[in-house]
Amino acid sequence: MNRLAVLAIGGNVLIGDRLHESIPDLYEMVCALAEDIGGMLESGWNVVVTQGNGPQIGFILRRSEISLAEVPPVPMDYAGADIQGAVG
Incomplete structure (x- = not known):
C-alpha cells in the first residue's frame, strides 16, 4: 500500500524560535527537514511538499x-x- 504525506513547509515551520530567524538558521532547518523527507521516501512514502511564506x-x-x-x-x-x- 502506498502512503501519501502532504508536507506544508515554510513560514513558521522553518523558524525554530525567536532566537533562530536568520538565513543560516533557516538553511539549517531546511537541511534537517530534507533529511527527514529523505527518510520518509526511503520508507516508501509518497511525499508532496508545499510551501508557505x-x-x-x-x-x-x-x-x-x-x-x-x-x-x-x-x-x-x-x-x-x-x-x-x-x-x-
Missing part, C-alpha cells in the same frame, strides 16, 4: 516600512514575487 513576507514588508523615507513601499504582490525568486 507568512513570516518571510512579513520580513520583506517590515524592511519596506523601515525604509519608507528613502524608497517607495514594496507592494504585497512584489513581496510574494521576491520570496518566489529567493526560493527558486
Whole structure:
C-alpha cells in the first residue's frame, strides 16, 4: 500500500524560535527537514511538499516600512514575487 504525506513547509515551520530567524538558521532547518523527507521516501512514502511564506513576507514588508523615507513601499504582490525568486 502506498502512503501519501502532504508536507506544508515554510513560514513558521522553518523558524525554530525567536532566537533562530536568520538565513543560516533557516538553511539549517531546511537541511534537517530534507533529511527527514529523505527518510520518509526511503520508507516508501509518497511525499508532496508545499510551501508557505507568512513570516518571510512579513520580513520583506517590515524592511519596506523601515525604509519608507528613502524608497517607495514594496507592494504585497512584489513581496510574494521576491520570496518566489529567493526560493527558486
